Amino acid sequence: MNTREQAHLMAKALSSKKALDIKVIEITDVSVLADYMVIATGTSNTHVKALADEVEYQLDEAGYSVSHVEGYRSNGWILLDYVDIIVHIFDDDSRDYYNLERLWQDGNEIEFDDID
Numbered sequence: 001m002n003t004r005e006q007a008h009l010m011a012k013a014l015s016s017k018k019a020l021d022i023k024v025i026e027i028t029d030v031s032v033l034a035d036y037m038v039i040a041t042g043t044s045n046t047h048v049k050a051l052a053d054e055v056e057y058q059l060d061e062a063g064y065s066v067s068h069v070e071g072y073r074s075n076g077w078i079l080l081d082y083v084d085i086i087v088h089i090f091d092d093d094s095r096d097y098y099n100l101e102r103l104w105q106d107g108n109e110i111e112f113d114d115i116d
Helices: 003-016 046-063 092-098
Strands: 020-026 036-042 068-070 077-081 085-091 108-110
Touching: 003 020, 003 046, 003 085, 003 092, 003 108, 046 077, 046 085, 068 092, 085 108
Parallel strands: 036 085
Antiparallel strands: 020 036, 020 108, 068 077, 077 085
């Protein structure tokens, strides 16, 4: 599975748990940090954690383990680092505050037909 397919799997996992405003941004041409950023919003702190858990579960099932997790015990933002893909799951206020879409606006937003 290539990194685009992994990012798609992450977006599907988020969608399956009703994440809001899921964005997949390809950043290979603008950064050496990763190939993709996946950004989503949860409706509460509990929902944000459930979304992170689902991504980890789905990727583990596919044979990919998370390299590093940040913010799981904090409120508002969880980061899952899969080396080539970084997943950001926010509550609404944190997403507005950090506005990662603006930061990565030079990247290429990828749309998948089966993701809301």
